[in-house]
Amino acid sequence: MVRILYTLCGADPDIRFSPHCWKIILALRHKGLDFEEKPVGFTEIAKLENGFSKTVPILKDGDKLIADSFAIALYLEQTYPDAPSLFKGEGGAGMARFVEAYSQSTLHPAITRIALKHIHDMLSPVDQAYFRESREARLGSTLEEVATGREAEIAAFADKLKPLRVMLKSQPFIGGSEPLFADYIVFGALQWAFKTGNPDILDANDPVMNWFERCQGFTETS
Template sequence: MSRILYSLRGADGTAPFSPHCWKVVLALRHKGLDFEEKPVGFTEIPKLENGFSKIVPILRDGDRLISDSFAIAIYLEQAYPDRPSLFSGKGGMAMARFVEAWALSTLHPAVTRIAVKHIHDMLSPVDQAYFRESREARLGATLEEVVTGREAEIAAFPEKCTPIRNMLKFQPFIGGNEPLFADYIVFCAFQWAALTGNTGLLDPNDPVAHWFERCLEFVEKG
């Protein structure tokens, strides 16, 4: 059975940077499933799989097509129950839903405001035009105007990580002793920042920075 993951790329085709695509990469690795990753530009997405989805990630698993990172994770959990669990039960899935809602409402807007101009500059000209129009409409400001608040966003970022920092007083991962999909949701927000050239958002001694390194070791080991 062939398994293809369509993800997002910049102009040079390297370092796919989408946090949602990264979540699926880590979910597939967690499950120990082989796959081929095919990164595409923003404007190429509507052409994929006969217009199956307006967004990536898209996973083709044999004759099945699934889009949306959380939907893909649920599919993998149900299709491969004999592989390591991404949720460790219904409670873990409910926890991951909450973590995703928090990440999307708190971390993602912050990283967007920090990284948006960097992301634009990574893209091909045709994707830059699409990205600028769509993001400026979403943000209600030009990319250059957003950049003027970047340093303030960076300064405020550690405070946004307080819930994770408090949780780490009791366990090494959100999932407990080992990472689950809930960890990957948050990890990929940080990975998104790093892969778009925005490192050093946390003090190296911050417990959240140590958690990120543990996740990175787990991912690389897998």
């Protein structure tokens, strides 16, 4: 059986940047599960698996299809209980829900404003048109107008990670001695920024960067 993970990419299929997809790439590696990654552009998503979902990631596991990163993580935990745990119990799942809320309410809006124009420029022409129309309608501003605030967002970004930085004084991962899905949630957000050409959002000596690299090494992320 081939396990398939559909993910998001730019014009170059080797550049996968969706934070939600990266969560599941790391989750699958954490579980030690083989999978084939199939990256697609924005406008190809609706064609996948007979229009199963408007967003990626989509996991196809045998005859089972699952969308939404948190739902996929729960599915992996329930379906493969003998593999290393992503949550280590109900408390870990609850912690991950909190971290997800923090990431999406605090980190994601900032990274959107930092990376928006960069994301547009790395897409294929058809995806650029879709991305511009949908994001400008959502934000009420042109991509260029949003981009004018990029430097200010970068200057303020490190402080948004202060809770993680303080926690890292006591333990190496959000999950404790080893990363759990809660770690991969924040990792995905930062990977999104880095993969879209924004290496300057954090100082190389920031403890958060050290944590990020430990997460990479733990799951052999490429």
